[in-house]
Amino acid sequence: MCGIVAVLLADPSAAVNQELYDSLTSLQHRGQDAAGIVTADQRRRLHLHKDNGLVRDVFKLQHMIQLIGNVGLGHVRYPTAGASSNVQEAQPFVTNIPFGICLCHNGNITNSTELTQQLSARYTVSTDSDSELLLSIYADELLRQMWGGDKEGQSLDQSSAGLTVDVIFNACRGLMARARGGYAALVLINGYGVLAFRDPWGIRPLCYGSRNAKQFLGTSKKDWCVASESVALECQEFDLHGDVLPGQAVFISLKGEVTTKMCHSSPVLAPCIFEYVYFGRPDSIIDGVSVYAARKAMGDKLAEKIRRLYDPSEIDVVVPVPETSRISALQCAIKLGVPYEEGLNKNRYIARTFIMPGQQKRKKNVRKKLNPCHGVFEDKNVMLVDDSIVRGTTSEQIVQMVRSAGAKKVFFCSASPAIRYANVYGIDMPVQAELIAFGRDEKEIARAISADWVVYQELDDLTSAVRECNPAIEFFDTSCFNGVYVTGDVNAAYFQALKDHRSDSILSVDGGKGDDIDSLPQDSRGISSHNTTSPEKLVRKIKELSILEGDEGTEDKDSNSSIGVVDGVVAAKTSGQLGHARPRGRVIGAKHRAVQAADELAAVDPANHPNGLRNEDMEKLRDRFSGWV
Ligand SMILES: O=P(O)(O)OC[C@H]1O[C@H](OP(=O)(O)OP(=O)(O)O)[C@H](O)[C@@H]1O
Numbered sequence: 001m002c003g004i005v006a007v008l009l010a011d012p013s014a015a016v017n018q019e020l021y022d023s024l025t026s027l028q029h030r031g032q033d034a035a036g037i038v039t040a041d042q043r044r045r046l047h048l049h050k051d052n053g054l055v056r057d058v059f060k061l062q063h064m065i066q067l068i069g070n071v072g073l074g075h076v077r078y079p080t081a082g083a084s085s086n087v088q089e090a091q092p093f094v095t096n097i098p099f100g101i102c103l104c105h106n107g108n109i110t111n112s113t114e115l116t117q118q119l120s121a122r123y124t125v126s127t128d129s130d131s132e133l134l135l136s137i138y139a140d141e142l143l144r145q146m147w148g149g150d151k152e153g154q155s156l157d158q159s160s161a162g163l164t165v166d167v168i169f170n171a172c173r174g175l176m177a178r179a180r181g182g183y184a185a186l187v188l189i190n191g192y193g194v195l196a197f198r199d200p201w202g203i204r205p206l207c208y209g210s211r212n213a214k215q216f217l218g219t220s221k222k223d224w225c226v227a228s229e230s231v232a233l234e235c236q237e238f239d240l241h242g243d244v245l246p247g248q249a250v251f252i253s254l255k256g257e258v259t260t261k262m263c264h265s266s267p268v269l270a271p272c273i274f275e276y277v278y279f280g281r282p283d284s285i286i287d288g289v290s291v292y293a294a295r296k297a298m299g300d301k302l303a304e305k306i307r308r309l310y311d312p313s314e315i316d317v318v319v320p321v322p323e324t325s326r327i328s329a330l331q332c333a334i335k336l337g338v339p340y341e342e343g344l345n346k347n348r349y350i351a352r353t354f355i356m357p358g359q360q361k362r363k364k365n366v367r368k369k370l371n372p373c374h375g376v377f378e379d380k381n382v383m384l385v386d387d388s389i390v391r392g393t394t395s396e397q398i399v400q401m402v403r404s405a406g407a408k409k410v411f412f413c414s415a416s417p418a419i420r421y422a423n424v425y426g427i428d429m430p431v432q433a434e435l436i437a438f439g440r441d442e443k444e445i446a447r448a449i450s451a452d453w454v455v456y457q458e459l460d461d462l463t464s465a466v467r468e469c470n471p472a473i474e475f476f477d478t479s480c481f482n483g484v485y486v487t488g489d490v491n492a493a494y495f496q497a498l499k500d501h502r503s504d505s506i507l508s509v510d511g512g513k514g515d516d517i518d519s520l521p522q523d524s525r526g527i528s529s530h531n532t533t534s535p536e537k538l539v540r541k542i543k544e545l546s547i548l549e550g551d552e553g554t555e556d557k558d559s560n561s562s563i564g565v566v567d568g569v570v571a572a573k574t575s576g577q578l579g580h581a582r583p584r585g586r587v588i589g590a591k592h593r594a595v596q597a598a599d600e601l602a603a604v605d606p607a608n609h610p611n612g613l614r615n616e617d618m619e620k621l622r623d624r625f626s627g628w629v
């Protein structure tokens, strides 16, 4: 789930960079892998900075001062296509022709293969990102409209070469006819304004609002903001006007004129219900639903189900699995009349684990993130409440942890139903078999996570909990719970392709050992994402070398031993990260280069460092590769 934001300031001399940065920090919970900002200045120059990492790591003073202009877009990424390590796939994407168009996107396109084929005949497709495709389609549609399409309508600019508001919307209509899946997107058309649109099912959220422009108080001039969640608006003191409707596009010109248009003939609102379960911040309002209120209602319904199945007097204490489950867990405890205790302490410096790339990394970080407060569990029957159980990474470890802390019995409840199906609309759960509830009933799941019993929310209860907060929502995307895909276009071949390209085993060719470097918080790695060498930058460089030199490589029959040389350092990691980003020949070519590079680093033998690399090793790495970054 990515976070997207656009800000347009009425004062042409005002700088938008800090507003975008601040908005992105309030959307950080939606994506931790990469961040980017693009701005446009009065000379129609575009300024872009994007990199892997959290917002605070990606943007340093030297980058911020380059981001000139009063209008811009921002993005935080949680990849569902391409590679988490590939900085080329960080967003926004930019194309110079026509006008200079920048795009950022939250969601996932389900007909990427077909679109890539269509586009690559006439355009360059440089990455595996579906968002790049979306940008190319929009540019393509705009060109079609201007060359051959309807030129009627309000002119935006005397010298605008046929660009009218109608052309902008017609291009969006064309895009919606071609792109399938879930998408909320922001497009900056340089010199003209920002277009915001949402797929015809409104699967991914998008809202907008305005505030009186500080420099023009007493006039009607307004600053505008469009973002994934209302919290990004509120923190910048924008008033929420509402959500972009499914299939609708909203165009805000640089003069602050707002035009909305429906770009699809049969839109139906079916927002992703997992936004309310996990992704959204509780202080956000999404499609008229307070995420906080929805989570409280989930707690009520969960308590009712527990009461139907078990005697609450057998539960001594209810403990949430922080962070997201807290609201539901507290309400559930109140409803059951059982004491609530914050028995698991969350290390606030460890980010969200579910949206981290790679199962090994997620696993390691759960233990670092949560630790029991012992007195809470000793000799107690404990009921743990989480918002969801996805791969079971968290629940499995937490049950053990709580038992070690002295619990007599451990019951585990989920405020959402069992997740048994893949998600294809922007949540990275591509493969059913990786889900702990796939092919298991409650008893088997309890056994798998070593709990005494497990209770899941009923799907009808979940939808009612959210609908109670906004009865106008008739439908939801509930695909990960019931396998019903609202866009109707996903089939067995699509799932097979996802499995082939995005399963954990494919994404972690290094078996997770190389994740040691990544799983450390940035600061303690002895490297930062700027100025010094990072594994990500090495990956990039090695990739570049292998591609520039056209080295397709040869099949490495002895790949295990080759990887073994560098296991846990850079090369295995490199080949792992390249594994899904490039065709196999290139991967192998890159792997050879990586192995060569690592051979030169013989001094850095991971076998001597079972607990990870030391600073001196990192220095060797840095010295060796200093010319590369
Ligand atoms: O079954 P799993 O695969 O472990 O996934 C589910 C867990 O992941 C999430 O936690 P996360 O740390 O991402 O976020 P949070 O701190 O906001 O709860 C979620 O809240 C569950 O605890």
Ligand SMILES: NC(=O)CC[C@H](N)C(=O)O
Binding pocket: 001, 002, 077, 078, 079, 080, 081, 082, 089, 105, 106, 107, 108, 109, 129, 130, 131, 426, 427
């Ligand atoms: N989770 C998302 O919204 C991902 C956006 C896009 N599909 C990417 O992988 O970058």
